[in-house]
Amino acid sequence: VIPFEIWLSGGYIIIALTWIFASDNILKLIISESIYQLSYFQTIKGAGFVFTTGVMLWWLLRRKRLELEEYANTLRVVNQNLRQDIAERERAQKELAVMTERFEERVAEGIQEERQRLARELHDAVTQTMFSANMIAESLIVMWERKPEQVLDGLKQLQQLTRGAVADMRMLLIELRPRAIEEIRLPQLLKQLCESYAGRNGIVPELIVDNHILLPVNVRHAFYRIAQEALNNISKYAKATRITISLEEKDGTVMMRIEDNGIGFELDKVEDGAHFGLKIMQERAQAMNAIFLLKSKPNHGTSIYVAWDSR
Template identity: 45%
Template sequence: MRGTALYNNLAFIERYGYTVNDLNLGGIPETLFVNPDVARAIFQAVQRGESWNGEVRLKTRHGEHVSTLVRADRIADNTGTPIGIISVYSDITELKHAQAAERAQRVMAEALRDISTALTSTLDLGEVLDRILDNVGRVVPHDAASIIMIDDDGRARFVRSRSYTNHAPETASPAVEFAVADYAALRWMAENEQPLVIEDVQGDPTWGRLPTPHRRAYVGAPIHLRRKVIGFLGLHSSTPGYFSPTHAERLQAFAGLAAIALQNALFHDQAQELAALEERQRLARNLHDAVNQMLFSASVIAEALPHLWERDPERVRPQLAELHKLTRGALAEMRMLLMELRPTVLQEAELNELLQQLTDALAGSSRLAVSLTVEGASTPPPEVRVALYYIAQEALNNVVKHAHAKAVTVHLQRRPDAVRLRIADDGRGFDVEHAPSMSLGLGIMRERADAVGASLQLTSAPGAGAQVEVVWSDKHGKEPI
């Protein structure tokens, strides 16, 4: 058995191009096998009486390498003496390609799934943009990346850009606005909702005057939400022709994920804005209600005063005092509401001024005898002042709504390292043990106190009025008040 070929079937000749003579002239191992040693190993194995199964690389007559599955068996005569080998060759090139593609697909799908989780696990727009650039390298390698966003007015701007080479990113700053329509490359992507590959941006007319002069290859994908393009994701390479259609497809798939994450973040932003708007509307309603009532009452009294003067001069003086209280209350209410609309003003105000406004507003809007006393002077941190202000507001609301009180006193004691605030009424009181905490807003007051490390104490009994006391002391301070 010297390895002489005796017969090749037609299919073999078609696929590999060799006739029996071709093989025999050159020798089977050298002619057919990319690695002739493999062929010799197969012959030896078969001569020992074994069957051989395996994948080998063969070369065709035209020099093409073909992955082939080979099965080789010994042929024996009727005495059992080996007289030859029969080999079956199966071309598995297609199969190999398919497997490689499937593997790539699987890796890609896994990457996209991970990326999707990473992108959608935050609702912060800036964070989403950063994560897009953090992750896009997993699907398409690149030297630089940028994101362009288009605002509601159709103006585009670079919102993020990164470079992984020594060059600084050459994209324009976010402050520079431009129109998508002015750049053919962007316009094409927006109109076709398709990714775009440019072999070399240098000298490419579609690139126009977009920044990034010394980048060469470009692949971009539009980011679109429900058929509206909201931005572009662009990747650059310093190697001309670097990006393939496969890269473009991957970038497009990635841009789809980015769009979902951006949509979530944009919706979140809108929801936040809506909540802020609703808060402003609530304030406007309160403003309307409280201020309007006080001013209506004041104007009715002012109009009635001349008549009263003629009929009962004695009663004019107390009504003038009433008028003053109402207008002062309306003013205080206005200032408070304006302050709530602009939190920085609230944070900067002194606690005694804030309490003065609260008590003025209350005196104007109710029959309560309201008194405020302030002892000492110190300025606790802003968050503490704001918390104490809201606690006082809530406590005074409770007095108005539930206490049936005649008088309420607000007492503020300030020392450099501690502050104590006490709101006490002479109303009907309640059983503290069974107080409906939510309806009295006690939960809210406690939360506010806890948030700044203050302690809140509520004291009351049926028929004995109620008292809320909040004490805050600086952690570094030694003795509480």
Template identity: 40%
Template sequence: MSEASTTVTVTHVLLVEDNPDDAYLVRRLLNRSSYASFELQIVNRLDEGLKLLGASQFDVVLLDLNVLDSFGLDTLLTAQLSAPHVPIIVMTSLSDEGLGVRAVQLGAQDYLVKGEVDSNLLIRSISYAIERKQVERELRRHRDHLEELVAERTDELVQINTKLEAEIVERQQAEAAERAQRQFSEALRDISNALNSTHDLGEVLDRMLANIERVVPFDLAEVMLFEEGIARIVRAHGYDTATLDKMLGMRVELIQMTHLRHMSETRQPVLLSDVLNCPDEITIAQDSNWRSYIGIPIYHVEEVIGCLSLMAMEPNFFTTVQADHLQAFAEQAALAIQNARLYEQAQALAAIQERERLARDLHDAVSQALFSAAMITESLPRQWDRTPEKVPALLLELHRLIRGALAEMRALLLELRPRSLLDATFSDLIVQLTDAIQSRRRIEVDVAVAEQATMPADVKVAFYRIAQESLNNISKHTRAAHASVTLNAEPHRIELVISDDGEGFDPTRIPSTSMGLSIMRERADSIHATLTISTAPETGTQVRVQWTDGDA
């Protein structure tokens, strides 16, 4: 059986040494190795060594720092720069041991002191230098790879961070937009509530301007109405009291204010970034202390009835998005203005209708009673001469007519002065109503009202109106000969009963045009009272109202 052969790796060594004795010693020490093989090349100049390093592969360099063409640590630094991947062992003399330590600090793998080196130390130093250099190369490779990974991860993190920052900005913008939209919706809802709760145009416009400021900040604001070519300020915010008093109601011709005329003619908003640089077709007074302006026309159907104007002291303050938001407020303002006008018209029409009703009542009741009284008065002298026995009856009739006319007049005065209802006693009010009804028809009415009856003002008015409606129905729609009005009062309970012996009616067959019973029920409901109507054909009618003090 043959012995297994062992392959010995050859280590290529470059020695840079200008002392032949030292070079000879190194060769001899390397040749003494029984377990390693070395191929040694020797040069006495650094530049020759660098050429060899560039042309051939060496495993290690043994470097004398002081050679013919280089001296000191510069020798090491130059060699490292030319062959950074080859391990270097510095050879020093006994007097330069400190220089060897410094060389190691600068990157040499080891240093050996000439004259103190044996074969084992030299070979071991070469072996360790090669291994350490390999470890360094491996560590450097891993470090470079790690740095690449770190750089890649850093780039990824930068990209992720950039994306997150963009998402945060986008989310913040979305939240800001949502917050602005919510404020916008709440502002419109508040104005809508104002429109539904009041017909006071000034109050609605004040709330509108206050809500606008939540959505579109401003320094000054005005609401103007246009009528027959005249612009009139009806509401303003941001001015001091003295200026505001002077401005409200101020009238200017549209032809004098080109920005107002432009809105009136085109129905388009006016947005001025800087009033000092207005376009040719729109001008603003140059002495204004504000710089930005936005005007929104207020129109109903096809007619521009006014405008909403906002001003700011800074230039470039308002945006087209704000103009779109203000358009919604202008539409609400148009509704408020139209509602106010319709309400004024309705109030005027109601006043006219009330005057016409009073005139009819005055004619139907008072005028006829006075006319009959005048006829009786004229006939009295003749009756006195011809049939004096009839005079007492005529005088009684005359007294009845005059008393009824007075009662009718007092009832009409109560309509004109509702406060009188609260000043008079309930007993006096009922007597006036019964006197009035007796002047229209020969019907006997009994009144029994508790003198000690006291009731809240709203209850008193509701009871009076129900009694008035009931007695009017008795006078107009029944053939009753007798009626009664009774008011019973207890500490926390009041009951009103109105009865007649007329022909009655079928409650299920009341015409839809008849409003009397529904009005009485509404008045009873308004004071949380109970209204009961008992009737049937040919049995008369009884109206009973019961109120209980809920706080008792």
């Protein structure tokens, strides 16, 4: 398609050439020779040519000016949009930098907290257990000379402490190697938790599990952490002498039950530390879309139920 300006320019050239080469002959035919020779007529003739040329040029320039203004408006809009996009990207980059910095700080805090927790567990569990085992071993030497009949009980106690220390070390190694939780089945993890508890507290939890249960990694991890937190709370607050942990699957639902015969508590009167532990267990259950139920009464023990639907 030929642009309108080219058509108009062509028409202008034709008119201009016609005016230049044919206007004299045409005007001589229309008007008399005497009038044609008058100077003012020649002036009118030249003025007409100038006027025609001016009108044509004005039309061309006006149309081009309108197009240029439209193009300039488009450029202004595009420029404004680009500035807005650049500003939004800069703002997004700043927000991302702030979020990254906060995330790194939280990761660093989490690592530091985890190190402190492991250090506390190492001190509270293994160090104290080994100290107690050493004290019993030293006392057995004296006891062998004075009361040899009591040495057997001391050896049993020493055996229990060393088993607990080994279980605690295994648990700490698992904590230091998070992939270990992904590799070990939940029944085995629960068994190690019970052995560690027995070594620290002298009470062996009863463990009833279905060893054929297979769970996704995130679900297995959540069940493990809930059981770990429940045993920690029992050790700190319950004063229990009997603990039962069961894990079973029925009709696609995996149920874990943790019961103790401790002092229990009223649900609306929970100590800060225990309340924090209960909240952690609830959050872990919610994270895997499981049902969490806690029952407790003063002097009637505590029961925790966690049910996860695998379907």
